[in-house]
Amino acid sequence: MSYANLLLEKNNGITTITINRPKKLNALNKETISELHEAFKEANLDKSTKAIIVTGSGEKAFVAGADISEFADYDIEEGKMLAAKGQELLFDFVENLSTPVIAAVNGFALGGGLELAMACHFRVASDNAKMGLPEVSLGVIPGYGGTQRLPQLIGKGRAMELIMTAGMIDANSALNYGLVNHVTTLEELLPFCEKIAGKIVRNSSVAISAAIRAVNANYKDGVNGFNTEILEFGNSFGTADFEEGTTAFLEKRKADFPGE
The missing domain is CATH 3.90.226.10 (2-enoyl-CoA Hydratase; Chain A, domain 1)
Incomplete structure (x- = not known):
């Protein structure tokens, strides 16, 4: 455009x-x-x-x-x-x-x-x-x-x-x-x-997006930021980025995050 x-x-x-x-x-x-x-x-x-x-x-x-x-x-x-x-x-x-x-x-x-x-x-x-x-x-x-x-x-x-x-x-x-x-x-x-x-x-774009939502939740009326953090933290375990990040860490190599 x-x-x-x-x-x-x-x-x-x-x-x-x-x-x-x-x-x-x-x-x-x-x-x-x-x-x-x-x-x-x-x-x-x-x-x-x-x-x-x-x-x-x-x-x-x-x-x-x-x-x-x-x-x-x-x-x-x-x-x-x-x-x-x-x-x-x-x-x-x-x-x-x-x-x-x-x-x-x-x-x-x-x-x-x-x-x-x-x-x-x-x-x-x-x-x-x-x-x-x-x-x-x-x-x-x-x-x-x-x-x-x-x-x-x-x-x-x-x-x-x-x-x-x-x-x-x-x-x-x-x-x-x-x-x-x-x-x-x-x-x-x-x-x-x-x-x-x-x-x-270089980091996980999926995790960064989740972190943005969690941080912003603290500034929203009627929203419990801690609960949002727990939710986003848990959801991270179901992502391909988490699988790649933890596998790369255990294999002592640089992570190649798929962004999913």
Whole structure:
């Protein structure tokens, strides 16, 4: 499938999705959100893809935010629908994807951009990255999961301060807060993410998908994460990957997981 606002590259089991709207600092408009949904869906269905990296084109921005011009004149109901549809189509979709997603945060990750990065399974930032949720400076609040995921990642107090001040933090502060896992130079950002993704690719994709479901269960209302872990752990024993992994271990050789 061809995309107007995205670039896709597949190599060694890794699909890299690049948001390509450099003149708009890769801002998320409706078309780009829809295309991202399709690109993540395509990569997730591709059995040769074992890890996904998402980043922004150029050196200035991962995603500088949402395209405000598209919703500046919305009413209350339209605002609710905007948030609900966006969360379902992209942000919740990415969080619950069975293929691991790494956000390679280059430059500005603001508003919807930070919300997209937080929906990914983990984040790596370049040393020029700036992150924040500036929505209250526009008279609105984060609507793509920002008020929920930011406190989960950095704690309630820090999240409250960042949201209320509409401020930005740099990459080192984000690392200190636990918002990102690593900080690299801009030049090393993608190679570093590819190195981590390469480690992921070597492992059982079936087990990784189960681990994602188990971890996410802890953050879902009314769901007992421990019970989900028990279920997913037990189910693992019925997979071809478990048979191959344990056999390879006992035979002292490298596992060749079939992904089943």
